[in-house]
Every structure is written in structure tokens, then in C-alpha cells.
Amino acid sequence: QVQLVESGGGLVQAGGSLRLSCAASGRTFSTYGMGWFRQAPGKEREFVAAIRRSGAITYYADSVKGRFTISRDNAKNTVYLQMNSLKPEDTAVYYCAADLGSGVLTHIRAYEYWGQGTQVTVSS
Numbered sequence: 001q002v003q004l005v006e007s008g009g010g011l012v013q014a015g016g017s018l019r020l021s022c023a024a025s026g027r028t029f030s031t032y033g034m035g036w037f038r039q040a041p042g043k044e045r046e047f048v049a050a051i052r053r054s055g056a057i058t059y060y061a062d063s064v065k066g067r068f069t070i071s072r073d074n075a076k077n078t079v080y081l082q083m084n085s086l087k088p089e090d091t092a093v094y095y096c097a098a099d100l101g102s103g104v105l106t107h108i109r110a111y112e113y114w115g116q117g118t119q120v121t122v123s124s
Contacts (some may be wrong), residue, residue, distance in 0.1 A: 002026045002098045002113040009094060009118030012086055016122070020081040022096030022115055029077040030054070032050045033099040035069060035111060038092035038120075045095070049081060050105035052115045059106050065092075093117040 007081050008020040022034070026124035034100045040087060049070035050059045069082040103110025 001024055002032070002100070004096050004098060004115035006096050006115045006118040007093065009120045011121045011123065014088055014124050016086050017082070017085065018075055020083065020094055020096075020120075022079045022081075024079070026079045026101065028124060029072075030074040030094070031100070033103075033105045033110075034070075034072060034079040034081075035097045035099065035105055036094060037108060038067060038090075038094045039117075040092040043092075045108060047106050047108065048094070048122045051079065052105070061067060068122060086120075088103060088122045088124045090120060091122050092120060094120050 003025045006021045012018055017111045031124050033052050036048040037045050039045040047061050048064055049068055051070045051072050067085045072079040095109035095114045098113040099110045100112050
């Protein structure tokens with residue numbers, strides 16, 4: 001079992017920044033890939049960013065490339081999502097997720113465990 005707890009969401013003006021954190025527990029953190037997804041009202045949950053076990057390889061959705069950065073600290077069992085130049089269309093509940101297998105990290109079905117989500121609201 002893996003437990004994931006997100007934090008860092010909030011209300012920010014367009015052009016601002018937020019840093020999301022996801023603390024993991026229950027299994028050796030460095031053995032699984034991590035991802036961030038988001039879900040806006042009335043829309044499906046979508047991929048945002050992912051990072052492999054060592055942190056050496058990352059993936060981003062085209063909509064956030066160049067603005068968001070995913071990173072991980074395996075010593076702290078935490079994955080981060082630094083979000084810069086935020087836009088109103090980034091407004092959503094953001095979820096972190098853990099992939100204990102070797103799935104394709106850009107695919108939602110690769111992930112076995114999910115956090116409860118944290119709200120990000122970007123005002124125009």
C-alpha cells in the first residue's frame with residue numbers, strides 16, 4: 001500500500017506561481033514512478049507531468065511544457081510540481097499518483113495509487 005498526500009494548492013492570479021507537494025508513505029519511494037494529473041469541473045482527468053524513479057526522466061503535457069516542472073526528492077519521499085506563469089485554464093483539482101509497475105507514465109491507467117487532490121484556482 002502507498003499513501004499519497006498533496007498540499008500547496010490555493011488561489012493565485014494569472015501569471016503567478018504555486019508549488020505543489022505530494023508526500024508518499026508505505027513503500028520505498030525510489031522504487032516507483034510518480035505523476036501529476038488534474039481534473040477541471042465537467043472534464044476528464046488529464047495528464048500533467050510525470051517523473052521516473054531516479055528523477056532523471058520527466059514527461060510533460062504540451063499544455064504545461066515550459067511552465068511546469070516536476071521533481072522528486074527520494075530522501076524526503078516527496079514529489080513536487082512547480083507551476084509558473086499560471087493561466088485561468090490551469091484551474092483544476094490536482095492529483096498525484098504512484099506507479100509501482102513499469103507502466104507508461106503519461107497514461108492514467110499506469111497508476112495504482114492516488115492522492116485526495118488539491119485545488120488550484122487561477123483568477124484572471
